[in-house]
Amino acid sequence: MATHLNATPPPDAAPPSRGPATPGRTVNFKVRRCDGPGKPGRWETFAVTVERGSNVISCLQQIAANPVTVEGTRTTPVVWDSGCLEEVCGACTMVINGKVRQSCSCLIDNYAPGEGDTITLEPMQKFPVVRDLWVDRSRMFSALRRLKTWVPIDGTYSQGAGPKETPDDQEIRYKLSECMTCGCCVDACPQFLLEPDPARWETSFVGAHAVSLARLFNEHPTGRTLAPHRLEVLSGHGGINDCGNAQNCVKVCPKHIPLTESIGQIGRAVTVHQIKKIFFARPDPHAAAKGPG
């Protein structure tokens, strides 16, 4: 049962290595900068001395401490987002050498093994830039509110244990539940477009991560009670029909979440939901309680 969980190969972490990396070498970081929303973009390049095991964040830290470009111009420290530094919080996503991924787990030895190699850093494309490499991903969390991705428990008072679960089912739910809302899947998705206006998020594509979390909660015995609501949202504007099946999402997910499988499953559930709606018209009790967006 668990075999399909790793059906997708891990995203290729790096271009093929060109031989052993030299410690103490200099690597250039070409960084896409922007001082704030509506401000013009520019490129700046910094030379950083890298040690064995350096990653993009440790290099950005070095740049922050002494922000001087290769031309010798003093500039402001680069702004970026990060947290755990071990690829579990999802904060540090950016576009590195043209590919979206976490920067904390991006080892320089793999990306730039040679003296004078260059690494390009850009912000994610599908989210409004706050400053430099930091983008505003609140649209992703808004999709989770829209889809009510939670288990509607009665309350926090003691009521005994939750439902029993087989190890196979646990393994599937655990895999889906590892989504760290990092945004790689939506940044790589041709159907997910930049939308800075929060008023339009209600009708814009929710993205693969949200579809997959809807599946997660539809699988849970108590979470399932909200399945009609989730499927209703997913059958409307910005729902499952917006997915063009390009399958880019699954290739870039750092947690190897079986996103296309989730999309397929939700697609089928939405079809069943719509047929049921035609034959047994029953209003969605939760449809009225919409989030603040």
Place this chain on the structure above:
Amino acid sequence: MATDKRVIVVGGGLAGLAAAVRLAEAGTPVDMFSLVPVKRSHSVCAQGGINACNEVARQQGYSEYEHFDETVYGGDFLADQHPVLEMANWAPRIIDLLDRMGVPFNRTSEGYRDLRLFGGSLFKRTHFSGATTGQQLLYALDEQTRRYETEGKVSKYEFWEFLWPVVENNRVVGIVAQDLRTMQVRSFRAAAVVMATGGCGLVYGKSTNSIICTGAANSRAFQAGAWYGNPEMIQVHPTAIPGADKLRLMSESARGEGGRVWVPRKKGDARAAKDIPEAQRYYFLEERYPAYGNIVPRDIATREIFAVCVNDGMGVNGENSVYLDLTHKDPDYLTRKLGGILDIYQKFVGVDPRFEPMKIFPAVHYSMGGLWTTFTKGSYNPAGPIPKHKSGSPAPIGSAIGQGMQPGAPNNAMTNVEGLYAFGEANFGYHGANRLGANALLSCIFDGLFCGQSVQTYIKIADTSAAPQSLFDAVVRQEESKAAAFTSTVSKGQPTPENNPYQIHKELGVEMTAACTVVKSEPRLRQAQVKVDELRDRFARVQLGDAATWTNQTLAYTRAVGDMLVLADAIVKGSLQRKESRGAHYRTDHPDRNDAEFMKATVAKFNPADRSVSVGLMDIDASLIEPTARTYGKKP
């Protein structure tokens, strides 16, 4: 009962989220502040699991009482005992609740929650979700909070930084915070404020913590009048991967699942691990602690590893590292139980620990110390403390709630500032001089749920609505001028190594790691005090490289460095004050525990007039268990 009195929760890790859910459920509107979207809080890093007595262990002789006893013993008799009892009694209920919220706990083949062994216990009592338990618990509470957010009961202020509490006559009436994007500074009123702001690993430069764990928020509450308890009690975790930017943790669960720690018997043996035959491997923890073996508590494992490497020079290849070996276990089993952390090792070291032993070394991990808090004792009050519980024997009392702490008493987990609470790692309670693995997640959620109820009772009696606006405005001005003073330094030219905030932080981390971790001594601590004084002095002339009025991360970072220096001062002074060895605090010049003088909390206070830190001793609640020597059956 619904109320229009609002509560501010600073921090959206496990402690803050549990508090928000509890309060929102009771009808209280919550304003939640966090440096990051709460789903990215540091709790996401927790790996190994969460402890609670359970039916299987119970039938083998375990009990909530034994969990309590282990925690007090593990903390070397420094924790107030009644709160620990209440927490242990609540633990099974917390697991059940998380289970109902949909946490994918690992399962047995029959579908029950699986259990693993963890440090400081002879029973399997740790519940887990792969090797990313903290992530899974955080997500469950994040989802519940999002539900209340959708219903309008929780308002989130993410990417907002708490700057200062607003205090009127030793009672908190609100906070001042800054939007880290627009840089707007503003005040917020509240009937109570919960600090659920986590630990302070960044004071040591590199640690196992997330890079937002500066402890700055706690330091600010401290500077504004809250006391700070047991600052010197910093846990150094025995097993982490050394790294350039972070020391990534290899969870205790690796040892709980059978991982063995060893070095070659022959000093400097240059052979690869797999070429060293069994008889030529020195499993030093197993040999020295036959009963607990590799799962002795953290402070002990850390000191033994330190001794083997630093004192005896027996580290692998003469370096500061030992093997943590899982290669004797089935690789599929390992993937199922420990996949998350094995991936981290593989990703960052490039070696697959299923087939090659990991190389690890201790790293700063957790702060037992934190904001000092009080409580109301519950109903269990024996005539005097009773002897330590014999493992597996019947418990003297049952596990009914209310025996440890009085449920809903307004002062539970309250600091000395009225209405200002400290939950989770920010709270100095429960763990004493050393925290047992998988007890932190428990204490965080327990604080949120149990002490959250206390906040609810407190706000019924507290009315802060009359606090004058001028008070709030004054704190806003104080924080604005602090920020302006920092950014105005940019025009003075380039930072030099002398006044560069990154350099000051780096030197602080190096000094604190050298002087204030595994082994401490009076002369070395005095030297550290001189260094911290020097850094505080240099910080007064700190110079920034960014004057931006939009998303100025340098400003936020620099401000936090200043607050870390104050915490460091408290850590050094607490370490000097405690002239004994207890739990994580080991003084080579006072190697023994001294209960007569030091079975007391060190309590740091801040003097705003000259910005100095002083440390005194305060009695603790040791009324339930008699102290005994904490040996874990070490062979002489």
